[in-house]
Amino acid sequence: MEIQVTNVTVNQRGQAQRDQRRIAGPVFIIGRGTQCQIHLPDPRVALSHARITVTDDGAVIEAEPGRIQINGQATQSARLAVGDRIEVGPYLLQVETAPEGVPLALAVTLVNPLEGTKSEGVNRVAPSENRISKRRLSYLGFGGMLLLTLIAPIAADLLGRVGPTTTFPVAPDAKHGAAVEMTQAVSAKFTESWNPGPLSQSHQPFAADCRACHQIPFKHARDQECVTCHKRIKEHVPAKELTGPQGQAFRETRCAECHRDHKGVGIAPRAQEQCADCHADVESVAANAHSEKVTDFRTDHPEFRLSLLDADKPKLVRRVRQGKQSAAQLVEHSNLKFDHKLHMDPEGVRDPEGKRDPSGVRDAQGRRTVLKCASCHEPDEGGRLMKPIVMEQHCQQCHSLAFEPQVTKRQAPHGSETEVATMLREFYARLVLGDVPPDVNPPPDLRRTRPGAVLTYQDRQAALQIANQKAKAVLYDLFEKRKVCSTCHTVKRTEDEAGWDVAPVRVAQVWMPQAIFTHAKHSTETCETCHDVKGSKESKDIAMPDIKKCRECHVGAKPVSGKVTSDCATCHKFHAGRDYWHAEMQAQMLAPPLSKGKK
Amino acid sequence: MQQNQSILSYKRGRYLKLALWFCALAIVVYIWHEPPVVYIKPYGGTWLGYTLGTIAAALIVWLMWLGIRKRRYASNLGSVQGWTSAHVYLGTSLIIIATLHSAFEFGWNIHTLAYALMITVIVSGFFGIYAYLRYPEMMTGNLAGETLESLLLKISDLDRKCRKLALDLPDEINTIVLKATRAHPRELAVGNSMRRQITAINADCPTRAACDALLRVGGKLNPEQARINGQLLSEMTRKSALTDRVRRDLRYRALMQIWLFFHVPLSFALLAALTAHIVSVFYYW
Numbered sequence: 014m015e016i017q018v019t020n021v022t023v024n025q026r027g028q029a030q031r032d033q034r035r036i037a038g039p040v041f042i043i044g045r046g047t048q049c050q051i052h053l054p055d056p057r058v059a060l061s062h063a064r065i066t067v068t069d070d071g072a073v074i075e076a077e078p079g080r081i082q083i084n085g086q087a088t089q090s091a092r093l094a095v096g097d098r099i100e101v102g103p104y105l106l107q108v109e110t111a112p113e114g115v116p117l118a119l120a121v122t123l124v125n126p127l128e129g130t131k132s133e134g135v136n137r138v139a140p141s142e143n144r145i146s147k148r149r150l151s152y153l154g155f156g157g158m159l160l161l162t163l164i165a166p167i168a169a170d171l172l173g174r175v176g177p178t179t180t181f182p183v184a185p186d187a188k189h190g191a192a193v194e195m196t197q198a199v200s201a202k203f204t205e206s207w208n209p210g211p212l213s214q215s216h217q218p219f220a221a222d223c224r225a226c227h228q229i230p231f232k233h234a235r236d237q238e239c240v241t242c243h244k245r246i247k248e249h250v251p252a253k254e255l256t257g258p259q260g261q262a263f264r265e266t267r268c269a270e271c272h273r274d275h276k277g278v279g280i281a282p283r284a285q286e287q288c289a290d291c292h293a294d295v296e297s298v299a300a301n302a303h304s305e306k307v308t309d310f311r312t313d314h315p316e317f318r319l320s321l322l323d324a325d326k327p328k329l330v331r332r333v334r335q336g337k338q339s340a341a342q343l344v345e346h347s348n349l350k351f352d353h354k355l356h357m358d359p360e361g362v363r364d365p366e367g368k369r370d371p372s373g374v375r376d377a378q379g380r381r382t383v384l385k386c387a388s389c390h391e392p393d394e395g396g397r398l399m400k401p402i403v404m405e406q407h408c409q410q411c412h413s414l415a416f417e418p419q420v421t422k423r424q425a426p427h428g429s430e431t432e433v434a435t436m437l438r439e440f441y442a443r444l445v446l447g448d449v450p451p452d453v454n455p456p457p458d459l460r461r462t463r464p465g466a467v468l469t470y471q472d473r474q475a476a477l478q479i480a481n482q483k484a485k486a487v488l489y490d491l492f493e494k495r496k497v498c499s500t501c502h503t504v505k506r507t508e509d510e511a512g513w514d515v516a517p518v519r520v521a522q523v524w525m526p527q528a529i530f531t532h533a534k535h536s537t538e539t540c541e542t543c544h545d546v547k548g549s550k551e552s553k554d555i556a557m558p559d560i561k562k563c564r565e566c567h568v569g570a571k572p573v574s575g576k577v578t579s580d581c582a583t584c585h586k587f588h589a590g591r592d593y594w595h596a597e598m599q600a601q602m603l604a605p606p607l608s609k610g611k612k
Numbered sequence: 613m614q615q616n617q618s619i620l621s622y623k624r625g626r627y628l629k630l631a632l633w634f635c636a637l638a639i640v641v642y643i644w645h646e647p648p649v650v651y652i653k654p655y656g657g658t659w660l661g662y663t664l665g666t667i668a669a670a671l672i673v674w675l676m677w678l679g680i681r682k683r684r685y686a687s688n689l690g691s692v693q694g695w696t697s698a699h700v701y702l703g704t705s706l707i708i709i710a711t712l713h714s715a716f717e718f719g720w721n722i723h724t725l726a727y728a729l730m731i732t733v734i735v736s737g738f739f740g741i742y743a744y745l746r747y748p749e750m751m752t753g754n755l756a757g758e759t760l761e762s763l764l765l766k767i768s769d770l771d772r773k774c775r776k777l778a779l780d781l782p783d784e785i786n787t788i789v790l791k792a793t794r795a796h797p798r799e800l801a802v803g804n805s806m807r808r809q810i811t812a813i814n815a816d817c818p819t820r821a822a823c824d825a826l827l828r829v830g831g832k833l834n835p836e837q838a839r840i841n842g843q844l845l846s847e848m849t850r851k852s853a854l855t856d857r858v859r860r861d862l863r864y865r866a867l868m869q870i871w872l873f874f875h876v877p878l879s880f881a882l883l884a885a886l887t888a889h890i891v892s893v894f895y896y897w
Contacts, residue, residue, distance in 0.1 A: 102766070209893070
């Protein structure tokens with residue numbers, strides 16, 4: 014069964030042209046697909062838009078809802094009759110009177126040609142893509158970011174090099190114009206944007222001045238810049254004592270290799286492993302080292318070494334390690350006589366200003382004071398060491414230096430023998446010459462000059478002679494008869510003017526100078542926890558605790574429950590050496606500036 | 613070779629496995645690695661830090677190279693599909709590698725800026741993967757066999773038809789219809805700005821307004837006019853449905869593109885920040 018399809022087009026002269034074709038059925042698909050029997054090549058037509066089925070009863074058109082309109086009415090299915098106008102997208106299909114033997118004749122006209130509508134439609138959706146291109150944004154992103162994060166900070170740094178560098182502390186009289194200050198503030202911001210992490214607290218004044226430490230671009234921070242401020246920093250070991258390749262490497266270690274800044278507030282490393290690198294076998298780094306092997310306080314630390322003084326040899330410091338074999342050497346030659354046992358008597362010591370002894374039988378005055386450690390040993394202001402014992406402050410209350418108690422309450426000065434002799438001669442000369450102070454009750458055996466007498470030269474000489482003799486007698490009394498001085502000191506008779514010689518006294522203040530010990534941090538403990546003096550009757554006894562005592566509380570770097578974790582740095586200072594850091598460099602830095610006159 | 617393979621399952625996730633192994637290795641080494649004690653904690657300047665940093669920087673450059681590789685049609689260096697699959701997985705692994713390189717140290721500086729840019733680029737890439745996996749399907753469903761072009765042409769036809777119908781109706785309606793169908797660039801029914809494309813709602817859509825208006829004025833007309841108005845309303849409603857589909861289509865298209873407007877420029881910004889990061893570290897060594 015064939016139907017007739019007429020394509021109605023308009024030629025260039027505006028005349029209608031009709032192309033007739035016969036198409037075989039019975040089912041005719043209308044659509045833009047080429048397989049469609051009625052092919053309508055237009056994008057506004059669906060691939061398979063509608064279907065005409067021709068039977069003996071006539072032709073029926075069917076389509077999905079909203080696809081076709083027949084005579085202006087949207088429809089899904091309709092029986093076709095001559096004169097029907099079917100709208101299929103932009104096409105108009107008219108049912109014409111069919112010739113003989115043909116069941117259906119359709120005239121197909123493109124009513125709304127595509128041309129002319131196209132631009133209208135496309136314009137509507139053209140987004141503003143052309144205005145923002147990814148390429149342009151990328152250039153902008155790359156360039157802008159490079160400018161802000163790389164070029165500006167480098168420019169700020171290079172410009173900063175032209176001007177004066179920051180000095181610390183900042184000079185208060187540095188005055189600049191507002192423009193300069195603003196430029197500096199902005200460039201500081203750019204510079205700081207490179208800062209990879211917060212500086213240690215003491216370095217924070219330089220946060221905006223990278224060159225304070227980083228002098229040369231693309232070169233490691235040098236030691237020179239460190240010692241510009243840290244002038245007096247000491248080398249761990251003098252350079253000349255370092256030996257071997259490891260020693261050489263140690264010598265060449267830069268400050269910044271251990272002191273890593275930009276890591277928060279701390280900059281001083283506590284690196285026991287680093288210490289153990291050398292101290293496990295210290296001879297490999299310094300062949301002549303005196304220290305023993307040490308890697309950890311708990312497991313591998315030698316006995317403590319005490320620095321002992323000798324009062325008779327002022328330059329000698331004996332360093333003796335604690336331990337049984339050296340017990341004989343562990344004595345202090347201080348030239349002082351002191352009996353801790355006596356002074357620490359729980360019943361107290363005789364004291365003219367002390368409390369009355371309830372039994373009242375121990376001594377004539379019946380007054381006693383119970384001494385505690387703190388009565389004599391006071392911590393210094395820093396809380397680290399003990400203040401030196403001072404005769405006037407700690408001893409004299411009981412150990413009076415009164416030279417003639419019946420005459421005066423005045424006491425001899427606690428100083429050199431000559432000073433005591435001079436003082437006594439002057440005191441008695443004054444009395445002999447008749448000038449008696451109100452607090453003095455002149456001794457009856459002393460021949461005095463009558464007040465108002467006119468003295469000749471001989472009279473005065475005679476008076477001084479009397480005074481000298483008296484003074485000598487009193488000195489003898491002090492030094493030998495009453496043994497006031499020799500209670501504590503070693504006293505010898507000499508032929509010089511003073512007549513007696515008191516041996517010099519040296520008492521150790523710091524027993525372990527290579528270790529940091531802070532009494533204040535140990536104030537939770539009593540003195541007796543570490544220092545046992547109860548049985549000591551002589552001053553040569555040493556009451557320094559040994560390593561066993563410390564280990565009762567302290568362990569090594571590895572934590573142990575209930576103990577204090579302690580690494581090397583807990584007690585030792587790395588920079589506690591003898592030489593300045595890189596001595597030759599330091600020599601220049603510490604040299605006094607040339608005076609202006611000299612050139 | 614399988615044609616409809618997603619870039620995610622390319623060669624059965626070859627690059628996923630590679631990236632996972634790589635990240636696992638990096639994490640294990642990071643945990644095992646004990647920085648020299650003087651460093652106090654791990655940071656980008658230990659040997660592991662430098663290694664991870666070098667790997668991350670090389671990865672970034674290689675990931676950006678995809679933009680060049682995909683334009684080199686003559687290149688035989690792997691398929692673009694393979695490159696893209698690797699781009700996705702190795703790019704994601706950067707989160708781990710770069711974070712380990714940073715050793716979790718962040719601050720207000722260009723170093724963290726570079727890190728933040730990198731994370732932003734990666735996250736925008738995640739959206740890109742989501743868009744590429746999800747929207748094409750939704751687009752096909754929305755177009756239902758049509759094309760954007762054909763929809764627009766249909767709208768165009770309806771516009772003309774509506775204008776023609778409105779000629780016989782009172783001025784009030786004619787104005788409404790003219791407004792809704794005039795193809796004036798300033799009154800575009802769809803498209804226009806990126807924001808409008810993505811939100812896909814035009815609160816002041818003239819077609820929708822015309823539909824409402826036509827419904828409102830319907831009662832005041834004489835029977836003939838009412839018939840035409842009814843026809844007009846149905847055409848306008850069809851147009852409204854079409855414009856909604858066009859908007860949805862444009863929305864999907866925009867969503868599939870918009871992320872690249874972040875992904876690409878930000879990765880170039882990242883490249884600059886990365887350069888600054890590397891130079892700054894060695895400038896002040």
